[in-house]
Amino acid sequence: MGQIGNGGGALFRVTREIHFCYGHRLMRYAGKCRHPHGHNGRAQVELSSPRLDRRGMVMDFDEIKKKIQTWIDDHLDHRMILCQADPLAKLLQKAGEPVYLLKENPTAENIAREIFRVARGQGLPVRRVTLWETEKSSASYSR
Numbered sequence: 001m002g003q004i005g006n007g008g009g010a011l012f013r014v015t016r017e018i019h020f021c022y023g024h025r026l027m028r029y030a031g032k033c034r035h036p037h038g039h040n041g042r043a044q045v046e047l048s049s050p051r052l053d054r055r056g057m058v059m060d061f062d063e064i065k066k067k068i069q070t071w072i073d074d075h076l077d078h079r080m081i082l083c084q085a086d087p088l089a090k091l092l093q094k095a096g097e098p099v100y101l102l103k104e105n106p107t108a109e110n111i112a113r114e115i116f117r118v119a120r121g122q123g124l125p126v127r128r129v130t131l132w133e134t135e136k137s138s139a140s141y142s143r
């Protein structure tokens, strides 16, 4: 039989939620987030496909977990996420602390884009990544 299409431009979507803790601070910013602090973050990684595989899935949740959750656990969880231009980055690295550097300010928007970029690089058919920085605030990136 092969793949099951569904015509009409419709899409199947699946979402995997990944919880992780991270620290950051924002540069060029006057609010509270200019000081180092942490969040209990929640990333929602949404995959989509116009068709399902032979199992009737966009992708096995287990497979999504193995790829993107493992990456988040290894690179972002319990790390300071900083802009590479932040002088704090060098200090922490010198002290042997794990940091994850972004070219841009480590806002929820940019962290969502980074997770999106990595998920794409892993071959996941990612459509959108939403990062919940708090229970009430989220930012998402999609392409």
Ligand SMILES: [Zn+2]
Pocket: 024, 033, 037, 038, 039
């Ligand atoms: Zn913050």
